[in-house]
Amino acid sequence: MHILALCGSLRTQSLNAALLRAICRLAPATMQIHISDTIAALPLFNPDLEDDAPPAVRLLRQQILAADALLIASPEYAHGITSVMKNALDWMVSSEDLVQKPVVVLNASPRASHADLALREVLSVMSAEIIDAASITVPIIGARLDEDGIVAHADIAASLTGAMKAVEVYWQLRGLNSAANAADAGVVGGAAFPL
Numbered sequence: 155m156h157i158l159a160l161c162g163s164l165r166t167q168s169l170n171a172a173l174l175r176a177i178c179r180l181a182p183a184t185m186q187i188h189i190s191d192t193i194a195a196l197p198l199f200n201p202d203l204e205d206d207a208p209p210a211v212r213l214l215r216q217q218i219l220a221a222d223a224l225l226i227a228s229p230e231y232a233h234g235i236t237s238v239m240k241n242a243l244d245w246m247v248s249s250e251d252l253v254q255k256p257v258v259v260l261n262a263s264p265r266a267s268h269a270d271l272a273l274r275e276v277l278s279v280m281s282a283e284i285i286d287a288a289s290i291t292v293p294i295i296g297a298r299l300d301e302d303g304i305v306a307h308a309d310i311a312a313s314l315t316g317a318m319k320a321v322e323v324y325w326q327l328r329g330l331n332s333a334a335n336a337a338d339a340g341v342v343g344g345a346a347f348p349l
């Protein structure tokens with residue numbers, strides 16, 4: 155499976171980014187996870203630019219189309235979705251690239267329920283398919299766990315491993331395979347991500 159991971163924080167020491175890197179280490183070998191940094195290069199959303207989309211927007215669309223599923227980890231800012239993540243999603247609304255795209259929503263803080271719910275609502279209205287069994291909350295931010303700390307934390311590592319297994323099960327039950335899915339999308343042949 156090809157998984158595209160998106161982080162809603164641009165901070166160098168982002169704990170959400172650490173969470174995504176830890177998942178790369180914990181995921182089964184059958185999963186190829188690419189953490190996209192394209193999200194940082196997106197201009198502010200402007201509908202006037204959609205017909206001739208900026209290069210970063212086009213690249214992110216290609217990356218999403220090439221992915222069998224998305225993995226999103228994004229913090230809560232003032233009880234809302236970060237502008238970084240919302241900006242990326244706004245660019246994807248009219249392209250319909252997220253329609254029926256399986257998405258895992260990870261929440262790195264049990265205290266941050268508002269953004270988690272808001273993110274799920276936005277993804278749902280964009281017709282993405284949230285994989286509920288894999289979309290979990292893990293106490294990373296309160297414990298200030300970095301990548302190594304997450305991997306070494308038995309309970310959290312087990313939860314994340316279980317979440318990735320749930321993605322595989324979801325994919326199998328959906329009756330799709332990544333090559334056919336990418337061919338249907340007409341963009342990428344299921345090999346590497348557009349970088």
Ligand SMILES: Cc1cc2nc3c(=O)[nH]c(=O)nc-3n(C[C@H](O)[C@H](O)[C@H](O)COP(=O)(O)O)c2cc1C
Binds near residue numbers: 168169263265
């Ligand atoms: C501007 C700002 C607003 C924040 N608002 C909230 C909030 O409403 N609720 C919350 O639980 N944490 C809030 N936090 C704390 C962040 O969730 C925390 O700093 C987290 O580690 C940020 O994610 P990152 O480490 O991936 O950058 C806020 C942090 C910032 C910088």
